[in-house]
Amino acid sequence: MASAKQTKEDANLKGTLIMVMILGVIILVFWFGIYGLFLSR
Amino acid sequence: MELFNFSKKESRLYMSFMYVTFVSLLVGGLMGLLQTLVRSGKYTLPFNIDYYTILTTHGVVLGLVLTTFFIIGFQFSLMGKTVGISDKQIMWGWVSFWVMLVGTVLAAWMILTGEASVLYTFYTPLRAHPIFYIGLALVIIGSWIAAIVNFRQLYVWKKAHKGEKSPLLAFMVTINMVMWVVASLGVAYSVVVLILPWSLGYVATVNVLLTRTLFWYFGHPLVYFWLLPAYMAWYAIIPKIIGGKLFSDSLARLSFILLLMFSIPVGFHHQLTEPGIDPTWKFIQVVLTFMVVIPTLMTAFSIFATFETTGRNKGYKSLFGWFRHLPWKDVRFLAPFIGMVAFIPGGAGGIINASHQVNALVHNTIWVTGHFHLTIATTVILTYFGIAYWLIPHLTGRRLTPKLNKLGIIQTIIWTVGMTIMSTSMHIQGLLGGPRRSNFSEYAGGDQVATWISYQISQAVGGTILFVGIVLMVYIFIQLAFFAPRGYEEYPVAEEDMDAEKTPKILENWYLWIGITIALILFAYTIPMIDIIKHSPPGSIPFDWPIGRS
Numbered sequence: 001m002a003s004a005k006q007t008k009e010d011a012n013l014k015g016t017l018i019m020v021m022i023l024g025v026i027i028l029v030f031w032f033g034i035y036g037l038f039l040s041r
Numbered sequence: 042m043e044l045f046n047f048s049k050k051e052s053r054l055y056m057s058f059m060y061v062t063f064v065s066l067l068v069g070g071l072m073g074l075l076q077t078l079v080r081s082g083k084y085t086l087p088f089n090i091d092y093y094t095i096l097t098t099h100g101v102v103l104g105l106v107l108t109t110f111f112i113i114g115f116q117f118s119l120m121g122k123t124v125g126i127s128d129k130q131i132m133w134g135w136v137s138f139w140v141m142l143v144g145t146v147l148a149a150w151m152i153l154t155g156e157a158s159v160l161y162t163f164y165t166p167l168r169a170h171p172i173f174y175i176g177l178a179l180v181i182i183g184s185w186i187a188a189i190v191n192f193r194q195l196y197v198w199k200k201a202h203k204g205e206k207s208p209l210l211a212f213m214v215t216i217n218m219v220m221w222v223v224a225s226l227g228v229a230y231s232v233v234v235l236i237l238p239w240s241l242g243y244v245a246t247v248n249v250l251l252t253r254t255l256f257w258y259f260g261h262p263l264v265y266f267w268l269l270p271a272y273m274a275w276y277a278i279i280p281k282i283i284g285g286k287l288f289s290d291s292l293a294r295l296s297f298i299l300l301l302m303f304s305i306p307v308g309f310h311h312q313l314t315e316p317g318i319d320p321t322w323k324f325i326q327v328v329l330t331f332m333v334v335i336p337t338l339m340t341a342f343s344i345f346a347t348f349e350t351t352g353r354n355k356g357y358k359s360l361f362g363w364f365r366h367l368p369w370k371d372v373r374f375l376a377p378f379i380g381m382v383a384f385i386p387g388g389a390g391g392i393i394n395a396s397h398q399v400n401a402l403v404h405n406t407i408w409v410t411g412h413f414h415l416t417i418a419t420t421v422i423l424t425y426f427g428i429a430y431w432l433i434p435h436l437t438g439r440r441l442t443p444k445l446n447k448l449g450i451i452q453t454i455i456w457t458v459g460m461t462i463m464s465t466s467m468h469i470q471g472l473l474g475g476p477r478r479s480n481f482s483e484y485a486g487g488d489q490v491a492t493w494i495s496y497q498i499s500q501a502v503g504g505t506i507l508f509v510g511i512v513l514m515v516y517i518f519i520q521l522a523f524f525a526p527r528g529y530e531e532y533p534v535a536e537e538d539m540d541a542e543k544t545p546k547i548l549e550n551w552y553l554w555i556g557i558t559i560a561l562i563l564f565a566y567t568i569p570m571i572d573i574i575k576h577s578p579p580g581s582i583p584f585d586w587p588i589g590r591s
Contacts, residue, residue, distance in 0.1 A: 011350060011353075012349070012353055013346055013349055013350070014360060015345070015349045015360050015361050015363060015364075016342060016345040016346045016348075016349045018360070019341075019345045020338070020341060020342050020345060023338070023341055023385060024338075026385055026386075026389060027388070027389045027392060030386070030389035030390070030392075030393065031389065031392055031393055031396070031399075034393050034399050034402060034403075034472075035396075035399055037402060037472065038398060038399050038401070038402045041402070
């Protein structure tokens, strides 16, 4: 079990972190883009 | 993990649902093509066919029939594979199939004869022929029979495996069917108790707002009923296809539980411009809608993590090197993957639609149509196609040959190109104020209207490309069902890692999760429902003439 834990802790998920962050940014850009349009009308 | 082999009897049942699915795809898709051609302004329908008849056919056949048949057939196969099915359960599976099919035929008969051009939302006070409503009720009743069979399958398995956690896919199917039953109770009540007697002339008036509210109480979870089978594939099947393991059994279960809880008490976000609903309750349901973002982002995280972990285990070291290991030439992966990508703008658009004020900008515009053609007609349908590429040959004892795989890849590319053109132009036209659902019109030549037409032509171009994709998909289906070489196609079910963390028992506490779901529904709907019933204006008499009925 100890070695299993070790493996989990060593798991490299940097790429996943960056991808999820990019996803969040895309959602915000979309939302604020449309919100800007809403304010301008 | 124990997996059951399908008997011939079983396979025949699951395949029957698939036949209806792909016939629906062809019929509904043809209607979609005709719609985009009419709206281009360059084409008129022959034989006096009404635009709203084809619009209703498109919505009902693709949104309700194709999806429900595929989902129930696929879910039966998941249950059969992971927990097994008895002869008696197969018999009840057939009962559910035939009840749904009879209902579908009745509804389709009414729509195609112009007696039910009420669109797939069948809003009152437009009145369709009573047989249309009876048909819809039968489809729902048939699906409930399937749900009861699924619940029974899991129950029998649990009894034989005391203390063991249920197989993940069986758990997911059960969540989806619980959600479906709880949600469809609302629309069943609306159809059977409110609309049917009114359409038969037994009662004079109907509470329009109540029927619309009950529709959307069902209508939003309907979206998740479509989406969850795609999530099942993303969580528990795609990892196997890419040569990996389940990322986290607990995370997958928690995400499905959250989707069950937050899919239903949110229907008001489809009714944000509806007079007669207290804005406070609209706001509360908007907040609950935003809770769905959590399991959705959990799913995105889990998918990326599955890809990355699998790639790293294969020896890819650089930051995004793991991306390269993915089996891009395997259509069983590529089609669902493009579905996942489409869900990024699709999900972002959904958040915009659900936002109270911003909704005013897009409400009832063709932006919304563009949105659900990204979600249901790309994310969901490409995942269903991705499933069909292995499920159909598995059921028919044939193989997905390299040639059919290649055709599948071409089909996926055609779909992606067609939908990108069509959906993008729908989104833009919607932001320019172009309405959804309406027949071609120049609206007496307004300036704003002039900006719409080029987008409608783009939609016709996209729609035509998509129809080519549909014909190709139906061809592939026929090949896989009848002509591909005999052999064995794997039914891919991902396994857990040997060193996976234990799944907490509480995640299988059905009383708790269904209890919270019901509590949230009661919280979100009780007071506004009392309001709607108590303070509604007088009910409406039926209207037949606007849809061409005399």
